[in-house]
Amino acid sequence: MxxxxxxxxxxxxxxxxxxxxxxxxxxxxxxxxxxxxxxxxxxxxxxxxxxxxxxxxxxxxxxxxxxxxxxxxxxxxxxxxxxxxxxxxxxxxxxxxxxxxxxxxxxxxxxxxxxxxxxxxxxxxxxxxxxxxxxxxxxxxxxxxxxxxxxxxxxxxxxxxxxxxxxxxxxxxxxxxxxxxxxxxxxxxxxxxxxxxxxxxxxxxxxxxxxxxxxxxxxxHPDSSAKLLSPKRIDFVRTDSLLRKIFKEKGIYENRRAIFEFIAYKNLVNSLKIFHYFSENMNNEEYTKQSQRLQESYNGLDKATVISQFTGLAKIYNSVLLSNFSLLSSFYKYKK
CATH class of the missing domain: 3.90.550.10 (Spore Coat Polysaccharide Biosynthesis Protein SpsA; Chain A)
Incomplete structure (x- = not known):
């Protein structure tokens, strides 16, 4: 045997x-x-x-x-x-x-x-x-x-x-x-x-x-590291940036471009909220690093593809927000 x-x-x-x-x-x-x-x-x-x-x-x-x-x-x-x-x-x-x-x-x-x-x-x-x-x-x-x-x-x-x-x-x-x-x-x-x-x-x-x-x-588990509110969750936008590059290199991005970009936009919005929540307690190095990641995420986003998935007032609303990174960031800094 x-x-x-x-x-x-x-x-x-x-x-x-x-x-x-x-x-x-x-x-x-x-x-x-x-x-x-x-x-x-x-x-x-x-x-x-x-x-x-x-x-x-x-x-x-x-x-x-x-x-x-x-x-x-x-x-x-x-x-x-x-x-x-x-x-x-x-x-x-x-x-x-x-x-x-x-x-x-x-x-x-x-x-x-x-x-x-x-x-x-x-x-x-x-x-x-x-x-x-x-x-x-x-x-x-x-x-x-x-x-x-x-x-x-x-x-x-x-x-x-x-x-x-x-x-x-x-x-x-x-x-x-x-x-x-x-x-x-x-x-x-x-x-x-x-x-x-x-x-x-x-x-x-x-x-x-x-x-x-x-x-x-x-x-x-609601208390797992992936679920807890933490600056580490800003990592998601960095991962999206890396994955976009990988998927494009492998020729598998286009067929699911709309799905990818919509999720990447959601991750960017969530990360902006987290960034502003924790920013006062970040040292200069961490603040600069996370700011650069968020800017990179915004720059890499296919904004036209994201906007095309909204209709009516939501389309107008998100078109305005996506027109400028500072506007988008400021909006989620003050939005409760």
Whole structure:
């Protein structure tokens, strides 16, 4: 009987006990997987609570658990990149400490690779829930009305095309090692949402992406770093600027230009509000950096495409605002 290949599951932890006792809940999912030949890469990202103690408690019971502690660099991309470097399995699964997977999720993903060897990524059904248990949406790679499973596969090039502007797909998958490691999550520039750039570049490396009937439950936590009101959220406009350039270079921007530019405008408006909210507490260096980012975002925006998506008074209103950056910025400085 052929031995099962090693599968690495990367989980990053930062103050996971304080945020919701997530070490215990994640370990329950991971240690009880029906697929046994696992390497559990646990990156402790400089936690200041008892997260490391909890991880060490579980590691004493399970030799598959490998703990790596690194200095917190304020951006999750570096802990993900650290885990990415340490993972040695033939297949790799990235798991958020505050999410859940069924006990047979890894098994089902791997079995799908055996049945469909042309695949480079296999995604379970992703159910996105609020913390009160209400379901926001279900993705079977693409949006689905139910958990009813139907096998589908798409080229990696199609997957990345359908992320231009917004993600029309949601993948939380098992990757072949060479695809997962093709681009580092430790992106060259620190950004709150740097993983949105890296994910897309990795998708492009996949020949095919398929699905299985396993379940990954992704939770929306209102106190997560991506949701909290913070100057870091201004990073979104920088990410848009980088993605616009990437998408244009790859020739996949034009078909979804309207979607991309409308979302980029929304991100600019939200970032202006955040900038003005926090600007008084910024030092000169931070103030200059964020001001330049916002100006760059405005300059790069395809304003005609944005305006064309409004009608009536909204069209007039946004045409005036978009006519001048200082006007736009001042408006959202004083608008409550």
């Amino acid at each position: 052929q031995a099962q290949p090693l599968i690495s599951i990367i989980t990053t932890y930062y103050n996971s006990v304080q945020l919701g006792d997530f070490v215990k809940s994640s370990m329950k999912c991971l240690q009880n997987q029906t697929y046994q030949n696992l390497e559990l890469i646990c990156v402790n990202d400089g936690s200041t609570d008892s997260t490391l103690d909890d991880l060490e408690y579980f590691a004493k019971q399970d030799p598959r658990i490998k703990i790596y502690t690194k200095e917190n660099q304020k951006y999750a991309q570096y802990s993900k990149g650290y885990g990415q470097e340490k993972a040695s399995g033939e297949f790799i699964f990235l798991f958020d400490h505050d999410d859940l997977i069924d006990f047979d999720t890894i098994e089902k993903c791997y079995q799908t690779f055996l049945i469909h060897p042309e695949l480079d990524i296999v995604s379970p059904i992703v159910i996105t829930k609020f913390t009160d248990g209400n379901i926001k949406n279900i993705h079977n790679i693409y949006l689905s009305d139910s958990q009813t499973f139907e096998f589908k596969k798409f080229t990696g090039s199609q997957i990345i095309k359908d992320t231009v502007g917004r993600y029309d797909n949601h993948i939380r998958g098992l990757y072949r090692k060479e695809v997962f490691k093709s681009h580092s999550f430790g992106f060259t520039e620190p950004l709150l949402n740097a993983d949105e750039i890296v994910e897309r570049l990795i998708y492009e490396k996949a020949k095919f992406v398929g699905n299985c009937d396993a379940v990954y439950t992704h939770y929306i």
